Amino acid sequence: MNIYDIAREAGVSIATVSRVINGSNKVSESTKKKVLDLVEKYQYSPNAFARGLGLGTMKTIGVLCADISNLYISEAMAHIEHGLHDYGFNSLLCCTGYDHQDKENGVKLLLSRNVDALILLGSHYTEQDDSANEYIYQAAKTVPIFMVDSVLHGENIYSIACDDYDITKLLAQKLLDSGTKSPIFLYRHDSYTCRQKIKAITDACREKGIAFGDDRVFLCPVGISGCVKTLKKAEGLLSFDTVMCDNDLLAASTLQYAQEKDFSVPEDLRVTGYDFTILSLTTTPLLTTIDNKVEHVARAVVDTLVLRLNNEIISQKTIFSADIISGRSI
């Protein structure tokens, strides 16, 4: 019987069980009673858990992200940070940018600060060429590594992500079934999830006998204007009726392009976003986007991390299903 079983039987998160055990007053009386009853029933020893957690020594978790001002990243960070604080953990934040060498330096820096675990937040940390991931495998020899929003296989490495391939394929099928003939895909930075999405669109198109090659995938420079310029260049190269985007910001930028061109969305051009950020709810029309469950993912990261630091057995890969959020842009 471990804390995970107690949490499951009580129908609460392990964070809540931890809070009850540590006497936090942020838990309702009824939940408190339910948890303490189970602790008594199974004679669960919270002390072993507390010792495992090193309560009193205040563990520090290093978090790396490419860019904290990215909407998905900042929201994930907010949830992760709250979760870690619930366990009495600190978080050391390091923003590395997108360059490989800076990411390596970021990991070195945090390891030199004696962090107890590393969270690599965002899908930009898993490189296609696996030899470029060597610094992560090396770091995993020192502390457990938690990959958020990407998947990497290796000892002492734990991945928590959404099934971006499945949901993107579903979205592409939905588009193709309802009139899309010539989609293109926009992205801003190469990443693990980005490659999953491109593969999903390619597969969905192939099944419908529609061509979707590298020529329909566009890397956009920074900013809204970078995206608008890319679309204007794309116009000259091929025709497109649907713009699928790697994130909501690119989709919102595509709406600005449509407005400049006097295109109606979705009648003249269909647009989809990704990440279900606040942007998708403030554009006109509202964006059709993908809810990749940032809060669930963040909570799972923290729960997995705490279990791992407590030497409990945890799965190396936790994958959530994402949802299509229907806006008015397709």
Add this chain to the structure above:
Amino acid sequence: MNIYDIAREAGVSIATVSRVINGSNKVSESTKKKVLDLVEKYQYSPNAFARGLGLGTMKTIGVLCADISNLYISEAMAHIEHGLHDYGFNSLLCCTGYDHQDKENGVKLLLSRNVDALILLGSHYTEQDDSANEYIYQAAKTVPIFMVDSVLHGENIYSIACDDYDITKLLAQKLLDSGTKSPIFLYRHDSYTCRQKIKAITDACREKGIAFGDDRVFLCPVGISGCVKTLKKAEGLLSFDTVMCDNDLLAASTLQYAQEKDFSVPEDLRVTGYDFTILSLTTTPLLTTIDNKVEHVARAVVDTLVLRLNNEIISQKTIFSADIISGRSI
């Protein structure tokens, strides 16, 4: 002759001077030469500076913010974090939320981690009732405190902010001069800057003989729907032709309200935002908003902090001027 003089004469930031002295390769050759020439000319001893900075001991700066997923906060944090890393500093992040007790606990937590300075990021840390700021005055006895986006007077406390009163008054005057007769103001959390803005609007209205009292100031519940509900309630209480908002998210939400009501913006309703975030560039119409110079402020925080830790004399209050960004919503 100190590092600040060298930076000024070279026309670069003190971060750049520091980088040159520490042999970073992120500086152009011409800048490097200019700085090193000045170091030689004035026989400036970088060693004293380096000792002051405690290079090699890796100083850790504690950063508190209410909510890292707030657009202004996450952008400021990105700039601050980059600046600190340029100096070889680490940042410990703690998200406190908006409750007073949690803010106090956050400060305690970071102090217990032996941080070398504290940055209180966001205007929510200066309370109107000065006795509620006592925990900040107490903390300032241990480490220097840097208030970002709010102003607090006290020993070892340094404030870096924008002149929100001036720019809001200017914006209100502009609105009143061009047809606004009945403005209202929306906010989500009480804060130092929020109070400055309300005072500015009140003063601008008084000068034009237009009534603007507490009944025209509305606290909105969370989310876009919270803002829309507030506006629908406001309709029943009074008439308004202009909605001035404490941030871009509230302004973008007001555009959603206008759309629901089939109001044209700006013909039927004028809307202004604040913070010049990405939201202001992705709505239809684009938002008229205030650029409160998040990058300048963040850089100034880091430069001030480094000078203070080097025991150089610095000003206790650094105030930047903000700009009106003309969108199409007024």
